[in-house]
Amino acid sequence: MKTDISTNIAGISLRNPVMLASGTAGYGEDISKYCDLNRVGAIIVKGIALKPTNGNPPVRICETPSGMLNAIGLPNIGVDSFIKDKVPFLRKFDTRVIVNIFGSTIEDYGEVASRFNGVEGVDGLEVNISCPNVKEGGIAFGTDLEATRLVVRTVRGSTTLPIIIKLSPNVTDIASFARVCEEEGADALSVINTLLGMSIDTETWRPRLGNITGGLSGPAIRPVALRMVWQVCNAVKIPVIGMGGIVTSNDAVEFFLAGASGVAVGTANFINPAASLEIITGLMAYLEARGLNNITEIIGKVRVAF
Amino acid sequence: MKARVFSNSCLQGTYYKLIFLPPVRVNIIPGQFVMIRVCAADSLSDPLLSRPFSIHRQALDGSIEIIYKVVGKGTDLLSHLRKGDYIEFLGPLGNGFPLMSIPPPSSPYKGGARGGESLFSDEVIIVAGGIGVAPMLSLIEAIRASGADNNIKVFLGGRGKEDLLCVDELKKIANEVVLTTNDGSAGIKGYVTDALHTCLLNGHGQQTRTTVYSCGPTPMLKKILELTEHASINTYVSLESVMACGIGLCMGCVVKKKDNSGYFLVCRNGPVFDGKDIEV
Ligand SMILES: Cc1cc2nc3c(=O)[nH]c(=O)nc-3n(C[C@H](O)[C@H](O)[C@H](O)COP(=O)(O)OP(=O)(O)OC[C@H]3O[C@@H](n4cnc5c(N)ncnc54)[C@H](O)[C@@H]3O)c2cc1C
Ligand SMILES: Cc1cc2nc3c(=O)[nH]c(=O)nc-3n(C[C@H](O)[C@H](O)[C@H](O)COP(=O)(O)O)c2cc1C
Ligand code: FES
Numbered sequence: 001m002k003t004d005i006s007t008n009i010a011g012i013s014l015r016n017p018v019m020l021a022s023g024t025a026g027y028g029e030d031i032s033k034y035c036d037l038n039r040v041g042a043i044i045v046k047g048i049a050l051k052p053t054n055g056n057p058p059v060r061i062c063e064t065p066s067g068m069l070n071a072i073g074l075p076n077i078g079v080d081s082f083i084k085d086k087v088p089f090l091r092k093f094d095t096r097v098i099v100n101i102f103g104s105t106i107e108d109y110g111e112v113a114s115r116f117n118g119v120e121g122v123d124g125l126e127v128n129i130s131c132p133n134v135k136e137g138g139i140a141f142g143t144d145l146e147a148t149r150l151v152v153r154t155v156r157g158s159t160t161l162p163i164i165i166k167l168s169p170n171v172t173d174i175a176s177f178a179r180v181c182e183e184e185g186a187d188a189l190s191v192i193n194t195l196l197g198m199s200i201d202t203e204t205w206r207p208r209l210g211n212i213t214g215g216l217s218g219p220a221i222r223p224v225a226l227r228m229v230w231q232v233c234n235a236v237k238i239p240v241i242g243m244g245g246i247v248t249s250n251d252a253v254e255f256f257l258a259g260a261s262g263v264a265v266g267t268a269n270f271i272n273p274a275a276s277l278e279i280i281t282g283l284m285a286y287l288e289a290r291g292l293n294n295i296t297e298i299i300g301k302v303r304v305a306f
Numbered sequence: 307m308k309a310r311v312f313s314n315s316c317l318q319g320t321y322y323k324l325i326f327l328p329p330v331r332v333n334i335i336p337g338q339f340v341m342i343r344v345c346a347a348d349s350l351s352d353p354l355l356s357r358p359f360s361i362h363r364q365a366l367d368g369s370i371e372i373i374y375k376v377v378g379k380g381t382d383l384l385s386h387l388r389k390g391d392y393i394e395f396l397g398p399l400g401n402g403f404p405l406m407s408i409p410p411p412s413s414p415y416k417g418g419a420r421g422g423e424s425l426f427s428d429e430v431i432i433v434a435g436g437i438g439v440a441p442m443l444s445l446i447e448a449i450r451a452s453g454a455d456n457n458i459k460v461f462l463g464g465r466g467k468e469d470l471l472c473v474d475e476l477k478k479i480a481n482e483v484v485l486t487t488n489d490g491s492a493g494i495k496g497y498v499t500d501a502l503h504t505c506l507l508n509g510h511g512q513q514t515r516t517t518v519y520s521c522g523p524t525p526m527l528k529k530i531l532e533l534t535e536h537a538s539i540n541t542y543v544s545l546e547s548v549m550a551c552g553i554g555l556c557m558g559c560v561v562k563k564k565d566n567s568g569y570f571l572v573c574r575n576g577p578v579f580d581g582k583d584i585e586v
Contacts (some may be wrong), residue, residue, distance in 0.1 A: 030554035030574070034396075046455060048559075054568040061550050061558035066351040072557050075569070219351045247351070260487075269552035271343060271356060272394070 003287045005280070005295040009043075009239045009262050010162035010187035012096055012123050014034030014041040017295055018252065018280050021243050021266035022046060022100035022126060022166070023072065028093070034273035039280065044190075044264060045086070045095065047128050049102050049106040050112050052078035062208040063200055067245070069197050071211030074102060074131055079115045091121035102128040106141075106150050110158040110216060117160055125161050125275035127151065130168030131215070132143040142168035142193075148177055152184035164241065166190040167232070169221075174228050174234035182236040189215035190241045190264065192225045192233050218267040219245040226258055233259025233300060247275065249282025311391045312369050314384075319468040321437070322375040322385050330342055330366040334361050335402030336445035337521075337544055337578045340370065342550035344383045353380045358573070360440040360521070360550045361398060363447075370397075373471060375437045399461070399552050400577050403445050403519055403542055405452065423450050428514040431504055431539075433461045433478070433530055435522025436469045441544060443472055445519060446479050455515075457481050459505070463498025463526075467491040498522075499529040502576040517542070524586055531581045541581035547572040561586065 005016045019042040025031045027045050037043060056076030062069050077085070082099075090097045099122050103109040109127065116122050127144035129151055141147040148165075155163055155255055165181040167174055169192040194215025199208040207213075225244020233240050242260030246252050247268040255263050269276040281297075292298065312325040357380045359372040376385050387393065401413035430449060434442050436517050438460055458479070464470045465484040470492055483494025486501050494501055510516065517534055520530050521544035534541040545560040551574045560569035561576070562585040570576060570584065 026555050026557075055557065055560070057562070058560050058569075059548055061548050061556060063353060063355050063550075068353055068355060070556065072551075075557055218354055222440060232360060267354075267550075270556055271354065271395075273551070273553060273555065279360070 003081050003282060003284055003293055005287070007261060007295060009241065010124060010164055012042070012098070014096055014262065015039075016041045016280050016283070017256075017262035019044055019098070019241065019262060019264040020269060020276055022128065022270045023083055024206060026078075027082070028090050029086075030162070031269065031273050032093075035269075037093040037095050040095055040244040040276050041262065041280075042098050042123070043090070043093075044100055044126050045082075045265055046110065046222055047074050047076055047100045047102045047131070048082050049104075050077050050079055052076060052081070052110050057210050059208065059210045062214075063287035064197070064199055064216065065220060067207055067216050067218030068270075069199055069214035069216055070194065071209045071214035073211065079112050083119055085117065086123050087119060096123040096159070097121055097132050098124045098126050100126045100128050100166070101155075102131060102142060105156050106147075109151050109209055110154040113155045113161075113163075114158040121266055122161065124164060125155070125159060125185075126164040126166050127155050128166045128193070130166050130170070139170060139196075140166055142177070143165075143171050145180055149184055152181050152186055156185040163209040164188040164190050166193055167228075168193055169195040169224060169228055169244075170196050170200050175260070176235045178232040178290050182238050186238060188239045188241060188261075189236070190243065191229050191234060191260075192221070195224060217245070219247055219251075221245050222251060222254075226254055229260050230258040230302070238251050247271075248280070249279045252283055253277050253286055253298065256295065256298045257302040259302070261299060280292070308397055309370075309550055311348055311389055311393060314387045316385075317373065317471060318514050321373060321468075321471055322376065323371060323373045323383065324387065325365070325369050325371045325586055326395070327367070328395070330336065332370075332398055334364045334370070334444075336361075336448050337402030337441050338398035338400050339552070339577060340372065340395050340397030340399065341549070342372070342384070344380070345561075347499070353383070354552050356396065356552065357381065357384075358546075358552055358577075359559070360544065360577075361444070362440045363444045373437065373440050379538050388572060390528050396552060400443045400573055401575070403441070403578050404407045405449060429510070429516045430455060430456050430458045431502070431505070431510070431516060431518045432458065432460070433518060433522070433526075434463070434519040435498055435526040436464050437471070438520070438522030438526075438544070439471050439476075441521055442519070443475055445480075446476070450479060460484065461486070461498050461502050461505075463487070463501070463522075465489065497526075497529075499526060499533065502530065504540075506533060516540070520544070531586065533565045534581065542578050543584075544574050544578045545572050545579075545584075545586070549573055554570070
């Protein structure tokens with residue numbers, strides 16, 4: 001029997017459980033030159049808001065041990081031009097398109113979400129309540145239980161599409177946020193967004209990022225991300241998309257064992273824009289080598305009893 | 307893409323030259339760059355990101371040369387590579403120098419390299435600071451190869467004598483090479499921009515159709531743009547920026563648009579920009 005890694009998350013059927021993480025694959029055009037989008041499970045596009053935004057002034061990124069800090073600040077072309085200019089390109093591919101959305105008010109979230117009702121070629125929404133780099137919006141919602149509840153409720157009431165809430169790791173008890181999202185009707189959760197961090201140049205005594213602080217990503221955060229995925233999977237029944245420092249197929253396997261139904265590849269795309277394809281191939285090989293026929297045979301199968 | 311190191315040697319001081327052979331031949335326009343990652347081991351995650359380098363030259367066999375200065379972890383690792391080792395690279399990336407003085411009527415920043423135009427200016431001034439000389443040799447070669455016999459004047463500056471690279475090669479193909487060092491150990495003592503200033507004050511760029519091409523540290527580029535804007539001379543600058551991906555994914559490598567309407571991505575819209583379009 002052929003190994004089957006197809007899956008269904010939040011009612012979205014995926015060829016395989018490996019996705020491109022939001023903000024690391026743009027709107028698909030640039031990465032498509034290096035990575036055959038027909039082969040990835042889904043592309044989660046860069047965050048989209050009601051109105052265009054420019055993002056933060058430089059310096060926007062700096063490397064840290066086994067990771068990087070970013071303070072991009074959510075530049076976006078606005079929902080209207082995204083639907084008009086970018087969705088037609090994405091529709092050309094035989095893959096799933098998940099649109100990451102954000103807003104600066106709760107009403108904004110609802111409004112952006114509603115614009116995607118009936119838009120052909122969009123399969124689901126990922127709701128970013130966890131960007132650490134913008135003053136309003138993002139993390140302010142994702143670190144407050146009541147604000148999280150209201151955003152999820154508003155988005156739920158505004159769209160017929162599946163909604164995936166992207167949780168912030170910058171909280172003490174991520175499980176309680178996961179439960180609130182589940183209660184309000186979220187279809188799935190993305191865990192995790194970047195961890196708030198900082199770096200200082202010891203020559204100039206200045207912060208390395210223009211924004212002073214930024215979001216940490218890459219292999220450095222993998223153990224934290226994995227722990228949070230595990231905690232969230234234990235707290236809710238809805239599926240979880242695990243992300244944070246996944247570079248190889250073995251990294252992805254860790255997340256499946258912890259309970260994730262799917263994974264997303266972020267920073268690794270910067271180093272190797274075809275990383276997700278290599279992870280898919282590696283995942284198949286991992287299962288085949290163990291005589292496993294289906295990806296579900298490893299999901300949540302971490303052996304915690306010693 | 308994996309590429310085999312053909313040679314890697316110290317040029318002088320902390321400057322090195324790396325020659326590698328891509329598996330397939332690539333076409334290069336002067337000013338384009340490559341992203342290089344040292345793959346000592348597949349699991350290597352520190353340093354994590356690839357590093358951008360201007361393409362110095364392409365040899366007849368298709369091998370690519372870069373010259374680099376060791377400034378940190380990535381370039382230090384690079385300097386230890388030996389013949390037969392492998393690197394991961396992406397490229398050529400970005401837009402190279404346009405070989406002309408009159409910009410095309412359409413916006414130059416619609417993607418795709420812009421070289422290959424045949425409208426040359428009468429005089430070319432090249433200003434390079436330190437390692438900024440890297441893309442300039444092939445730029446001059448391209449201008450010469452097109453059959454144009456413009457007057458090419460090069461200003462090359464560095465902190466000291468050891469920061470002046472490619473001097474002999476430049477002297478062979480340029481009409482004039484002016485050297486400057488901050489410590490006076492070679493050429494004129496002072497900044498390369500001071501020498502450019504003097505040259506412009508002496509009337510260069512007034513009667514003739516002049517194009518300035520420059521590459522080097524950002525403060526230098528800023529000063530050059532001030533000088534040439536004042537003298538109404540077309541100026542193209544090759545910018546540096548911190549880059550995570552080099553291919554338009556991370557949106558980290560921004561430079562402000564002059565008209566305040568947002569940012570360009572240095573990797574996708576540059577690294578070469580018309581000085582009129584950006585605020586450095
Ligand atoms: C389009 C483009 C083309 C480039 N072309 C070349 C080239 O042809 N040759 C070349 O040598 N470099 C070039 N650079 C710069 C080069 O990418 C950096 O020097 C390199 O990334 C440094 O990596 P590292 O790991 O050694 O240093 P890091 O560990 O990243 O940095 C070490 C220290 O050096 C400082 N630093 C970083 N870059 C520079 C720099 N350029 N000069 C001085 N200090 C720096 C950092 O702020 C830090 O304090 C180019 C950059 C761009 C964007
Ligand atoms: C440069 C950069 C930009 C990002 N932009 C977004 C974004 O627009 N929306 C979002 O929800 N997450 C964004 N993220 C977070 C990633 O999607 C991902 O959750 C995080 O980086 C952890 O995964 P990784 O370690 O594999 O990168 C961004 C991350 C990076 C590094
Ligand atoms: S370096 Fe990533 S977008 Fe330019």
